[in-house]
Amino acid sequence: MPGDHEITELLERWGAGDQRALDRLMPCIYDELKRVAGGYLRGERPGHTLQPTALVHEAYLRMVHLHSPKIENRKHFLVLAAQAMRRVLVDHARRHNASKRDAQLLPPDSGLVIQPKLDFDVMALDDALNRLAEFDPEKGRIVELRYFAGLSVGETADVVGRSPATVKREWAVAKAWLYRQLNGEVPNDSPSMG
C-alpha cells in the first residue's frame, strides 16, 4: 500500500484531473475500509452497529497525511470513500449470501460471520441506487455521500458544491424513490410515519 504521503499526493493529482491516480487510489481506499469495517462485519465488535461515518473518518485519518490539512483532499477522499464503502458493504453481503448457500460445506466455526444489522438488503439498495443514478446521477451521488460516507447535509453540500437546502431536497426525493423501489408501492391509506 502506498504511504500516506503518497495517498495525499494521489488525492491531489486526482483532484487536478489525473485519472491514473484514481486507479491507484480506489483499491487502497477500498482495502483500508474493508479492513476497518472488518471487525464490525465479522461481528467481532459488540452491538454490530455499523457506522459508515465512523469508519470513513477512521480510514481518512489513517490514510491521509495529517500534516497536509488541505480541505480539497478531504473532499476528494470522501467522494471516493463513499463509493468504496458502498462496495465494501455490497461485497460483504454478496459473500455472506454465498456462505449461507454453502452453509453445509463450511466448518462450524465460520458461524462467526454475522450480518451487520441493517434495515434492508444492501444488495437491493445497490441495484436501486444504480438505476436511480442512470437518470439522476446527482441524486445517486448525494445518497452515496449521505448514506455510505455518513456525511451530514451540510458536509454533503460542501462536497457536491450545492447549497444545503438543495441537498436536503434532493435527498428527500431520492429517499422516497429508493424506498418505493425497495419496499414497493406505499398504499394510499398508509398512515404517515411522521
Next chain:
Amino acid sequence: MIHHPWGEVDSILKFALEMPESEQGGWIARECQGRPELRAEVESLLRAHRAAETFLEPRTHTHEGRRIGPYLLLEEIGAGGMGAVYRARREDENFKQEVAVKLMRASLEIRSEAVRRFLEERQILAALAHPNIARLLDGGYTSEGLPYIVMEYVAGTPVTEYCARNGLDLKARLRLFLQLATGVQFAHQHLVIHRDIKPANVLVTGEGTPKLLDFGIAKLLDPEATSAETTLRLLTPDYASPEQVRGTAMTTASDVYSLGVLLYELVAGRRPYQLADTPLDQAVETICISDPPPPSSVSRIVPEDLDAIVMKALRKEPESRYPSVREFAEDIDRYLGFRPVLARQGTYRYVARKFVRRHRAGVATAVAACILLTAAAALVIRESQVARFERDRAQRRFNEVRRLAHSVIFDLEDKIAALPGSTPVRKELIANVIGYVDRLAKEAAGDTGLQQELAEAYMRIGDVQGGGNENLGDPQGALASFQKAEHIARALVAAEPSFGSRKLLVETLRGVGLVYNQANDRAKAELYRKETLAMARDLRKQYPGNEDAELLLANSLFDMSNLTKDYESLGYRNEALPIQEGLLRAKPSDPKRQRNAALVNKVIAGYWLEVDPDRALPYLQRALELDEIRVANDPGDQGAKLDLSIDFSQFGSYYFGKHDLPTAIGYQRKTLAMRRDLAALDPKDVWKQGRLAYALTSTADLLIHTHDYQAALANLDESRRISERLGISDRGRMDDYARTLEVTGEANRAIGNKQSACEQFSKARDLYRKLGYSPSNPAIPRVAEVVKDLATCAR
C-alpha cells in the same frame, strides 16, 4: 410503467415538500391538471416520502422511561452528534437524586483496554469537585455496551441567554465569567481540558452560579479520538480554536481560546465570526486566518481594555494567548479594579492614564501617602534582617545535606552506573538518597532555589529508578519520584513562570509521561506528553535560539512520536531531526549531542525500514557514522556500544528487506555478539538483559527464514528464559516477550509442532491485547498477523 419526464416529477415533488402537508395535495392536483399519470407518480412518491422518514437515516430512538442501573431516564433534554442527554432520577430505597445521564449513540470500539481507560478517566473527572463544574457522578456501560455518563443535573439557562434575559450589565457579565474561569482553571490544574466550551455547556442556575457541563467528556467517551477526528465531527465550529479545526494538538490554550469566544459573545452580544451556513473549508480558513473585529466595533459599550483582553485570548497562535486561564481571569480582574491590564502592557501613556484613574482620590492625600510609605519601608527592611539571620543558620545545615545529596545523585551515581555489576549498590544508594531528599523537601517551603534543586534531584532519582536507560526496573518508585518533582515544578511555575521554572516543569512532565508509558498506561502517558509538547513549543517560540529550549522541544517531539501511530510519529521525528542536527553542528564533539542526533536518525530509519527500505538507508548510515565516532572516542561507554549494536541490527533489517539474507544475518550476529558482551558485564541490569533477549529473538526470526529452525529455537529458548527471569513489568518487556512468543510459534509451526505453535500464538495475542494493540491498528501489523496465525496454526 408509464414514463414521465423525471425532471417534472422531481421538481413538482420538491416544491410540494416545501409546503405544509395540508397544502401539498391541492398543489399537486393543480400542477398535474389533466395528466393523471404524472399526478399518480408524484403522489406515489409523496406517500413513499412520508413512509421513508427514518429510511437510510442514522438510527435515533429515545430511551425515555428506560432504566439504566439505578437510574430511571425521565426525559430527553438534549441531543447531539454523539448521543442524547436525559434528565433522570436515581432511585434507591432511601436516596432520591435528580441527575443528568448522557447516553452515547453507539460505541466506536469496546475492548477491555478501552473499558479500563474509560473507568480510569472517569475517576479523574469524578474527582473534579468544584462549585462551577457540574460534577461527574457515575458512568458505565449499558447492557448493549453503550457507554453512559451520569452528571450532576443542573437546572439552569445557557449563559448567553441568562445574561440577556436578566439584563446583566457589563460588570455583572464579567463577574459571571470570572466564576466560570475559576472552574476551568481548577480543571486545568488537574490536567483536564474541556475541549468544548460553548454557551450550551455553561448553564447558570437560579442562584446565579455558572456551571460548566461536560468537562473532558469528549475525550472520555472516545479516548482514541485524535483531535482531527473531533474536528471532522464538529457541527458548530464557532467556538473551536485554530489548532482544533486544524486537527493539531489541543492544550489548555485551546480552552483559553474558547473562553475568549464566549467572553466576546458576552460583551459584544454576538460571536466573533458568523459561521452559520458557511461551508466547512471556509469556516476553517476564517478561524485560522482572519482576525475578528474587536468587540468594541460591534458594541460601543465595550472599552478598549476589554477589547485587548478578548483579542489576546483569541490569538491564532496558542502561545500568544494568555498562558493560563488564571492569567486571563486576572487581567479581567485588573480591568474591574481599574489597574493596567497585561493585554495592553508596554504602552507608557496607557499605564500612566490608568494610574491617574486609580488614584482619582486626589493629589490632596499624596503627601500623607508619601510619609506612610517611608515608614512602611523602614519596617520591611528591619523584618527582613531578622528573617535573614535565622535563615542563614538554617541555610548552613541545609547546604551540607544538599551538597551531599547532589554529589551522590549527580556525580557518584553516574560513575557507579558505568561500572559493571553495580546494580545492587545503586539500589541501596538511591534508597538512602530518597530519604535525604524527602527530608530536605519538607523544609524547602519558600526557598525557590532549593525547590528547583530538589525537583532536579527527584527527576534524577526517577531516572535511576525506572525512567532512564540503565535503570533499576522500579517503575512505581520512578513514578513517585517524578510526581514529587512535578509537584514542586508546578508550584514554582505558579509562583513565577520564568524560563527556568517552565523548563523544569517540562522536564518533570516528560519524566512522568515516560514512566506512565513504560507502565503501559497510554492514556496518562498521552495526557502528559501532549502537555509537555505544547509547553516545549511555547518555550522555544518565546526563547528562539536558546539551546535548552531547542533540546527540550526535540525531546518532547521524540516522546510524542513514540506514542502515536506511524505516520504521525514520522512527522514528529522529522521535526526533531533538524533540531538535533543543528545542536550537534553547534558542538560537534559533544557526545550527548552525537547520541541525540544518532537516535533521531535511527528512529526515522526504523519507520522507513518497514515502509520503503531504500529511504531508510541515508538515516541508517548517518546513525552508524555517529555511533562509531562515539564508541571510538570512549570505548568504555556501554550506552554507545548498545546504540551501535542497534545500528547493526537495523542494517540487518535493511538487507532483509532487500532480500539479502546472508548479509542480514551477518549484521544480526554482530548485534548479538555485542549484546552478549554487554549483558555479561552486568547480569543484573534489566535493560541490557532485555536488549540481549531482543537480539536473540531477532536473530531467530532471520534464521527461520533460512529454514535453520533448530538454531532459531535455541535462540528463542534463551530469549524466553531471560524474559521470564526479568518479568514483564513494563510495556517494553511485554512487547518483547510477546514478540518472542510469536516467533517461537512460527518456528514450531514450521517444524510441524502444531500444538505448541497454537499455544504460543494465543499467548502472544493475549499479550498484544493487553498492550492495547488491535488488529485494526495499522501501526502494529503483527497483531493482525498473529490473529491470522492463530486461526491457521492447527492446520
